[in-house]
Amino acid sequence: MTAVPSAEPLLRVEGLQVHFPIKRGVFVDRTVGHVRAVDGVDLAIDRGTTYGLVGESGCGKSTLGRAVLRLVEPTGGRVVFDGTDVSTLSGEPLRTLRRRMQMVFQDPLGSLDPRQNVESLLSEPLLAHGMGGGRQGVATRIRTLLDAVGLPSAALRRYPHEFSGGQRQRIGIARAISLEPDLLIADEPVSALDVSVQAQVVNLLEELQERLGLTYLVIAHDLAVVRHISDVVGVMYLGSLVEQAPSDVLYEQPLHPYSRALMSAVPVPDPVVEADRERILLAGDLPSPANPPSGCRFHTRCPWRQETRCDDEVPVLRELGPGHLVSCHWAEEIRDGLLAPRSAEEVAATQGVSVRPTGADNPESDALVQGLDAPIERT
């Protein structure tokens, strides 16, 4: 499958944009604005590695994952998969290419047809792509798949509702790897699972990567899980990447103020560490992606915001270390401790009512956006 063992990354995303129109009107659909779910993201994933994408709900990380597979249409930019530009493909070539990029969804019950048993769920992709070689071949292939994800072969005749959450996610993974893809996009693969089962699925994903040489794009809001599984981690805020670095580097020394706040917000299951951990509380909520703040998008909540540049100059991703990209004007100064952070109350005071910089005059459109911003439901 790995035709050209070159330095060329398996997946390259260049300036990807996904803008959803906001429609208004009873008889005529007027477009009154756009929700900039993904707004100019560049990233590259090398073969056999794992790229972790983290961010709060509503930052566009899931949309990015879907846009790579063309499950939502990108409105701008390019997605280059193994030398082919995915964004221009259509029809049969797209269908064939999708065989090589598969997805694992968050909600294992919602993504499996309740009226299909496991055998039919797993054989469907094989038959659709004409793989497996006949009825006998498909049957053998399915058994190998079940073995690979650690399910008994008795599972074949059963239906999704008969399984526990962890087992359902295993079925979802088995279905995704049945076509021997190169790239697996996992959108919150473990967030719907119980803690003790999460670890099983994380271990399974790692084991499969080692055995099958898969490349992963893991999208999650759980920073600890992402750190555990990823080689490179990208942090998203309001539709764009604010920091990207090798996993260990990012967690040891996050440079962007948002990454710092995010890391410090994760509770550690150890009271001793928890007692004297530095916490950076952010003021307010995520601003509306329909009308993101000017300049640096994080400036409305940033504890290190400066009078100059932050409000009106858009920061670009700069390389501050090997593979460590940061989009902050003051990253070096913050790293060297030259700038002192302010508390959440002070930030809120200087920014006025910063929680909603956009919708104050138009609450209705804001409500529309709030829908997109809904929290991830855990079951």
Next chain:
Amino acid sequence: MSPLTIEELPPRDAGQDGRPVLEVEDLSVTFTRRGEQPTRAVDGVSFSVAPGETVGLVGESGCGKSVTSLAIMGLLPRRGVEVGGSVRLHGQELIGAPDRELRGLRGADMAMVFQDPLSSLNPTVPIGVQVTEVLLEHREMSKKDAVAEATRLLDRVGIPDPSRRLKEYPHQLSGGMRQRALIAMALACSPRLLIADEPTTALDVTIQAQILELLRELVVDTGTALVMITHDLGVVAGLCDRVHVMYSGRIIESADRHDLFARPRQPYTGGLLASVPRLDGARGAPLHPIRGSARDVIPWAEGCAFAPRCDNAQDDCLTEVAGSTVPLEYDGPGRELRCRHPLEYPRTPAGATASGAAR
């Protein structure tokens, strides 16, 4: 966010001679359905909460932690549910108390914050009406006073521009703000007991940090007793004084949070801690998950419910072999444990553990 004005609302009877605010004794909840075996969701749960104390109930989905909280509040339906044992709020028995009495207590003396803020707020009623409703009902305020009070409450939980927010509907607020509004409603009458059922599970980590900070301040400043129900061990480590770990309807380990995290004794607690990837630990080490899933349980009457998934399990974990069910026993100062083969630590006195294992 303006500085919190918590002093303005002095807690009623807070810290009153150190008696526990809430005492739960041998609480059991059984769901019965015609033509089916009754399901015992909560079985012999006992704990107490002192003023200003935060108690954590931890467990995975289906372990009975939410049913426990609903039973305490008296919110379980009457039909098809049998609640046994005793729940006392400042000495007053709640199990079997008439509805009218419970209605007087709920919202005034005990309040609850639910997991999903959107479905716990009425979508057709503005936030302001929902907050003032509590005040009108329990504190007998005039409408005008109630509105002023509601504004102050929203301000206190960190909602900016509260007077405008009062006129808005729940869908116009973000997730974090809805949860704040819910907390404001719960605090309206400065209750002596606050039960928070997974209050941050539906929220992002940065918002979660804000809400936890808010709860921490409230407990310290008002002396409200807080029962925190969660599955997130990180939240417990930062917030709770005492932790009860539940599994399949029973408490299997109780300890001070420092003891619990430093030396988990129940293999289940140890397994939970080992299966969580940590931000401050070394990367690359494989996680050690617990085998199977929460479905693989046996009834407590037949032995330890965790035995099918436990690495330490031996034959006498089953009632049939040992001749008795596994009891919740004293396990060192301030600790209780339900296990016959707990995790051992070299530093613990050998005598205590050996006798525990031999029984």
